[in-house]
Amino acid sequence: MNRDYWMYKASRFSELYIEGVRTFIRVAEANRTSKGNESISWPCNLCKNFKTFNCTGEIKYHLLENDFVPNYTCWSRHGETLLDCGTTSSNININNSTYNNDSYVDEDDHHSNDNFNGMFDDIETNMGDVEQEKLQRLFEEVDSGSKFMKLDVVLRFINLKSKNGWSDKSFTSLLEVLHDILPEDNKLPISTYQAKKLMCQMGMEVERIHACPNNCMLYIKEFKNKHNCIFCGASRYKRKKDSDEVDDDVTKNGPPAKMLWYLPIIPRLKRLFSNEKEAMLLCWHSEERVIDRKLRHVADSPQWRNIDKKYPEFGKEMRNIQFGLSSDGINPFGNISSRHSMWPVLLCIYNLPPWLL
Structure with missing residues (x-):
């Protein structure tokens, strides 16, 4: 039974939905028993998995009245993983028109709360038990009984800041004004630093690697304990x-003479593939692309076909990722006079649909 259908498209009073709710309750009870928990997170659209209760008799009533929290087809808060719930491209029933340029932007603008819950589920699915406990404690600490969660509000503000190009100073001023307007016991951050510190716990780490001041080497692997450039x-x-x-x-x-900021690639790819919609977009070049000998996409180019021929096993896997590397100012031979000390190096995923490249 397709969860995306009965959880979000079928009537809440249909036999299909009611039977699905019963199945969920059995899964949740089995998970609580196996882990020895006293309470269960309630995944209704009102509690949003942020609140836990001991009484399971009310779960069915809440789900019939309020629906499931959006994008919760994988019951990760109740013991499931992506493998358990069978998240594959064969059972995802989504209209392809969802992935045009306009709707993708509109979803980002008008459904930030859905994105927040989806992001939380993606994060939790790829976390270990220790990290999940830390994140759960974070939600328990910020839950003040308000209609909106603190993390949800901060996420919306951060999105507005990024979309409209607000400076850190103006964003801090806005938070200070809002903090003064709201009741005295509100927990809203009062600075950009506090807001980012709260959000960074839901993000991915950045590695800081020491480098030679003359760009000769990086202090990693066997050189990580060296004090001087070799x-x-x-x-x-x-x-x-x-x-x-x-x-x-x-x-x-003391501080390093020069430092390289590195964003690890593999954790970010795992995060992308853990989300159903993002995983479909990453496989677009293999499943949705029109193959008619016309150059419509990077995958239609001779270079792409040459790589597939050279590495056939890699080419047969539809989840393969091919990158394009670009940089502003790479100087591989050191023969260009320049005083710049920062050269951004970017990786672009070529597998995505044309409107996202």
Whole structure:
């Protein structure tokens, strides 16, 4: 039985929906028993999985009255994983018109609350038990009984800030005014720093790698404990005198002379594939692309076909990812005079539909 249909398209009073609710209650009870929990998260559109209760008799009533929380076809808060709920392209019944340029933007504008819940479910599915407990405690701490959750409100404000190009200073001023207008016991952040610190717990880590000030090497792998560049001998640290003593622990010798900020690729790809809609978009080049010998997409190019021929096993896998690398100012041979110290290097996913590239 397709969950996307009976949970969100069938009538709440139909036998199909009621039987589906009974199935959910059995799954939730089995998960509570196996983990030894006393309460169950309620996935109705009112409680949104943020509140837990001991009485399971009320769950059916809540789901009949309020529907399920949007985008909760994988019951991750009740013991399931993506493999358990069978999330594949064969059982996803979504109109292809959803993925045109306009509707994709409109969804981002008008359904931020749905995106918030979907993002939370995606995060939790890829977390270990320790990380899930931390995130659950975060939701328990911020739940003040209000109609809106603190994380939901902050997410909406952050989206507005990004969309309209607000500066950090203006955003802080807005939060301060709102904090003064709201009741005294409100928990709204009063600065951009506090808002970002709250949101970063739902994001992915960024690796900071020390680099040689002359761009000779990175201090990673077998070189992570080196104090000087093995090529030019420059110090790894910002120091007034190179002759100063250094501690064996590289974290105790002051700030690095130069640093590389690296956003790991694999966790981000896992996050994309954990979401049904995003996974469909990443497989568009294999499942939805029109193959008629016309150059409509990057996948129609001779270079793409050459890669598939050279690596046939890679080409047969529809979930393969092909990147385009671009940078503003790469100087591989060091023969360009420049005083810039920051060169952004970007990866573009070529598998996406043309309107998203």
